[in-house]
Amino acid sequence: MIAEAGLAALWLAAAMALLQTFAGFGGLGDRLAQLTASLRGFAVAQGLLSLTAFAMLLWLFARTDLSVGLVALNSHIDKPMLYKIAGAWGNHEGSMLLWVTVLSLTGGLIALLERKLDARSFAATLGAQGVIALGFYAFLLFSSNPFARLSPPAPTGQGLNPLLQDPGLAFHPPTLYIGYVGLSVAFSFAVGAMLTGKAGPAFARAMRPWVLISWIFLTLGITAGSYWAYYELGWGGWWFWDPVENASLMPWLAATALLHSVSVLAARDALRAWTIMLALTAFAMSMIGTFLVRSGILTSVHAFAVDPERGTFILVLLALYIGGALVLFGTRIGSVRQGAPFHLFSREGGLVANNILLSAILAIVLIGTLYPLIAEGLFGEQLSVGPPYFDKTTVPVALVLMLFLAAGPLLRWRRDGSGSLPRKLVLPAGASVVALILLLVLAPGTGILPLLGLVFAAGLAVASIVPLWGRKLLRTPLPIWGMVLAHLGVAVAVVGMASESGFTQERLAAVRYGEELEVGGWKVQLLGLDPVAGPNWTAIEARVLAKKGDGRWILHPQSRSYSSPVMQTNEAALLSRWNGQLYATLGAQDEQGRWQLRLWWKPFVSLIWLGGVLIALGGALALIGRVWRGFRARFPKTQQEGFA
Amino acid sequence: MSRRWVLWFPLVLFGLIVMLVLWGMNRDRDDFVRSRLIGQPVPEFSLPPAVEGKPGLASNDLDDGKPQLVNFFGSWCIPCRAEAPQLAALAAAGVPITGIALRDDPENVRKFLDQYGDPFTRIGADRDGRLQVVFGASGVPETYLVAPDGTILLQHIGDIRAEDVPELLRAWKDAS
Numbered sequence: 001m002i003a004e005a006g007l008a009a010l011w012l013a014a015a016m017a018l019l020q021t022f023a024g025f026g027g028l029g030d031r032l033a034q035l036t037a038s039l040r041g042f043a044v045a046q047g048l049l050s051l052t053a054f055a056m057l058l059w060l061f062a063r064t065d066l067s068v069g070l071v072a073l074n075s076h077i078d079k080p081m082l083y084k085i086a087g088a089w090g091n092h093e094g095s096m097l098l099w100v101t102v103l104s105l106t107g108g109l110i111a112l113l114e115r116k117l118d119a120r121s122f123a124a125t126l127g128a129q130g131v132i133a134l135g136f137y138a139f140l141l142f143s144s145n146p147f148a149r150l151s152p153p154a155p156t157g158q159g160l161n162p163l164l165q166d167p168g169l170a171f172h173p174p175t176l177y178i179g180y181v182g183l184s185v186a187f188s189f190a191v192g193a194m195l196t197g198k199a200g201p202a203f204a205r206a207m208r209p210w211v212l213i214s215w216i217f218l219t220l221g222i223t224a225g226s227y228w229a230y231y232e233l234g235w236g237g238w239w240f241w242d243p244v245e246n247a248s249l250m251p252w253l254a255a256t257a258l259l260h261s262v263s264v265l266a267a268r269d270a271l272r273a274w275t276i277m278l279a280l281t282a283f284a285m286s287m288i289g290t291f292l293v294r295s296g297i298l299t300s301v302h303a304f305a306v307d308p309e310r311g312t313f314i315l316v317l318l319a320l321y322i323g324g325a326l327v328l329f330g331t332r333i334g335s336v337r338q339g340a341p342f343h344l345f346s347r348e349g350g351l352v353a354n355n356i357l358l359s360a361i362l363a364i365v366l367i368g369t370l371y372p373l374i375a376e377g378l379f380g381e382q383l384s385v386g387p388p389y390f391d392k393t394t395v396p397v398a399l400v401l402m403l404f405l406a407a408g409p410l411l412r413w414r415r416d417g418s419g420s421l422p423r424k425l426v427l428p429a430g431a432s433v434v435a436l437i438l439l440l441v442l443a444p445g446t447g448i449l450p451l452l453g454l455v456f457a458a459g460l461a462v463a464s465i466v467p468l469w470g471r472k473l474l475r476t477p478l479p480i481w482g483m484v485l486a487h488l489g490v491a492v493a494v495v496g497m498a499s500e501s502g503f504t505q506e507r508l509a510a511v512r513y514g515e516e517l518e519v520g521g522w523k524v525q526l527l528g529l530d531p532v533a534g535p536n537w538t539a540i541e542a543r544v545l546a547k548k549g550d551g552r553w554i555l556h557p558q559s560r561s562y563s564s565p566v567m568q569t570n571e572a573a574l575l576s577r578w579n580g581q582l583y584a585t586l587g588a589q590d591e592q593g594r595w596q597l598r599l600w601w602k603p604f605v606s607l608i609w610l611g612g613v614l615i616a617l618g619g620a621l622a623l624i625g626r627v628w629r630g631f632r633a634r635f636p637k638t639q640q641e642g643f644a
Numbered sequence: 645m646s647r648r649w650v651l652w653f654p655l656v657l658f659g660l661i662v663m664l665v666l667w668g669m670n671r672d673r674d675d676f677v678r679s680r681l682i683g684q685p686v687p688e689f690s691l692p693p694a695v696e697g698k699p700g701l702a703s704n705d706l707d708d709g710k711p712q713l714v715n716f717f718g719s720w721c722i723p724c725r726a727e728a729p730q731l732a733a734l735a736a737a738g739v740p741i742t743g744i745a746l747r748d749d750p751e752n753v754r755k756f757l758d759q760y761g762d763p764f765t766r767i768g769a770d771r772d773g774r775l776q777v778v779f780g781a782s783g784v785p786e787t788y789l790v791a792p793d794g795t796i797l798l799q800h801i802g803d804i805r806a807e808d809v810p811e812l813l814r815a816w817k818d819a820s
Contacts, residue, residue: 370661
């Protein structure tokens with residue numbers, strides 16, 4: 001009965017979405033007052049009903065009800081409970097249900113909380129949200145029913161892809177989805193603003209928290225995904241420029257640009273059309289990403305739910321939503337009065353530059369991701385675009401972006417005629433010079449890009465703290481702290497990336513017990529091998545001794561075998577020190593009885609993810625600051641100068 | 645408003661992307677995937693025999709003046725069993741086929757050949773899968789067409805189905 005209850009809740013939620021759509025767009029007409037009250041009701045009911053459906057699915061997975069096809073395909077009676085539950089969204093149908101659940105819950109929250117918008121914009125926004133949700137309900141109910149029964153029931157179930165059987169990955173998709181859904185809210189706000197022609201500061205302030213939330217979650221999701229790929233796939237890389245990775249990076253780039261332009265709009269009433277365009281782009285990118293991942297149109301190492309029919313469905317939704325919004329943009333944006341003018345040399349000007357550079361990186365990544373298709377279509381060539389293209393094209397633009405990132409926050413709004421910028425940049429420039437000299441002396445022969453990355457990062461790290469200079473720290477608004485922390489996080493992450501790419505040392509060897517290897521100043525020995533067993537896998541686990549100075553550590557890389565489905569995975573062993581990580585994986589045994597051992601010494605690699613966490617934390621501080629200010633609405637206006 | 649057309653630019657761009665992926669979804673995707681090795685000479689290798697009574701396989705066995713198929717298989721591989729009748733048909737049509745047995749032991753290979761037929765002129769044993777990596781093969785079964793001069797002409801990923809046989813045969817004849 002649970003599956004049927006879930007399905008019923010899903011149908012009812014779809015009905016609510018339909019009502020919400022009519023009430024929302026009806027609200028553009030005259031009978032506004034009666035409709036607004038019921039509109040809030042529909043949105044809240046839709047949220048609760050979809051939550052019910054999702055809860056039913058979780059319940060089915062928790063008790064491993066093998067009479068439901070989805071459970072039988074993606075779970076197994078012997079699985080640990082965490083992964084039984086994660087199995088609910090570790091597949092196509094479940095993840096789409098999670099998507100629409102988060103979407104409709106957000107709709108409910110907007111209905112309950114939103115007070116900044118005028119009534120017509122509010123109605124149009126919820127109407128747009130209703131349309132988006134409707135498409136996904138149709139998708140679930142007509143082509144991807146998560147509650148479909150299986151007859152006869154399966155005896156044990158097939159299990160979850162072992163690569164996905166990892167705490168990191170259990171939480172990875174929900175994190176990213178909150179990000180994507182937040183962008184759909186921004187999209188709805190933008191559609192609402194275009195319909196009513198009101199795209200001013202009030203609209204920006206209403207949209208900003210949603211952009212912030214989705215940006216925080218996207219940042220965390222990408223960071224976690226990168227760390228997962230790093231330790232789980234066993235190839236020691238942290239970013240592969242895989243289509244699936246790009247699918248989450250592209251919305252992040254758009255959201256980052258949007259986050260900055262929405263702040264300009266909120267504070268200075270400038271960049272109206274541009275902000276709306278970015279809101280549309282950000283959501284378009286998350287849908288294109290979803291589409292690329294689901295349709296199997298591009299080959300990816302993450303091969304996941306490849307099904308052209310479902311791809312078509314998402315493509316149709318994509319064309320309707322994004323195409324429709326862009327038509328609206330073309331016809332209506334002219335009537336959106338342009339905002340306040342500003343001088344090019346100003347905080348706004350810096351932010352415009354930031355937006356352009358971020359958009360350029362986005363374009364580069366999008367072209368690179370789609371290029372295999374373009375090449376096949378135009379030139380009949382089959383090829384893949386890999387890290388060499390992306391590294392060569394994105395890194396230089398990113399370096400220029402870092403310069404603007406350092407200088408932008410030090411500029412004044414509207415017009416910076418004070419000429420104080422050079423003075424403010426003395427310290428950061430000094431840090432860069434010191435870093436350059438140190439690197440040239442201590443690490444001659446460092447590649448040009450890693451070298452520039454480290455030098456710029458040193459400058460950016462200092463520059464990002466400069467805005468705090470001369471302030472009373474305790475009275476500094478949280479959004480400013482957030483900006484400082486996020487920019488500092490970028491510098492930290494870049495240090496990690498540059499030193500990983502510039503200074504990593506690698507060793508691949510076939511060794512016997514006791515044989516000693518050296519990598520990056522470490523002495524490493526294979527002591528022995530032990531069989532170990534987990535809840536649903538068995539493994540050969542190596543005891544690897546790593547020595548440096550007086551320190552001795554034992555690492556345990558594993559070669560794991562899963563039985564359902566049958567699969568081999570390599571569990572890397574990581575030894576984290578303050579200045580880097582020693583990374584070991586165990587390979588196969590050769591004919592002479594030697595074991596293959598792969599070792600990397602990666603200096604400061606952890607800073608990549610620490611930086612990501614700092615960036616997200618900065619976003620969280622800004623969000624808390626904004627929400628807090630919302631509660632104390634009569635705050636002096638002079639303090640509204642931070643971003644985000 | 646001379647710049648109004650700019651406002652439609654995003655829509656045009658989006659339309660192009662949609663057209664591109666629409667085409668991408670509906671294109672005929674064949675399994676004759678071109679790997680990076682297409683047009684390249686077969687890498688140097690030399691494999692010991694996989695079963696008694698049949699010679700092993702080395703790279704210079706492949707440039708003997710006739711195009712031939714090189715088939716990666718394993719006795720443990722289920723699709724290889726499904727593929728066996730098609731290989732037999734190709735062999736019957738006169739196509740020389742050499743095999744590479746992946747991560748296999750002689751006894752199992754022998755049993756596999758006894759049960760599913762033996763279309764191979766030579767079978768090399770790739771015990772640790774190293775040659776598979778060199779060839780850029782992504783799994784088993786996988787088949788390569790090698791020209792008389794030892795150049796790789798095409799790569800067929802996955803099992804050869806009945807409908808693939810005529811195409812492979814044509815490609816082999818074109819190369820002769």
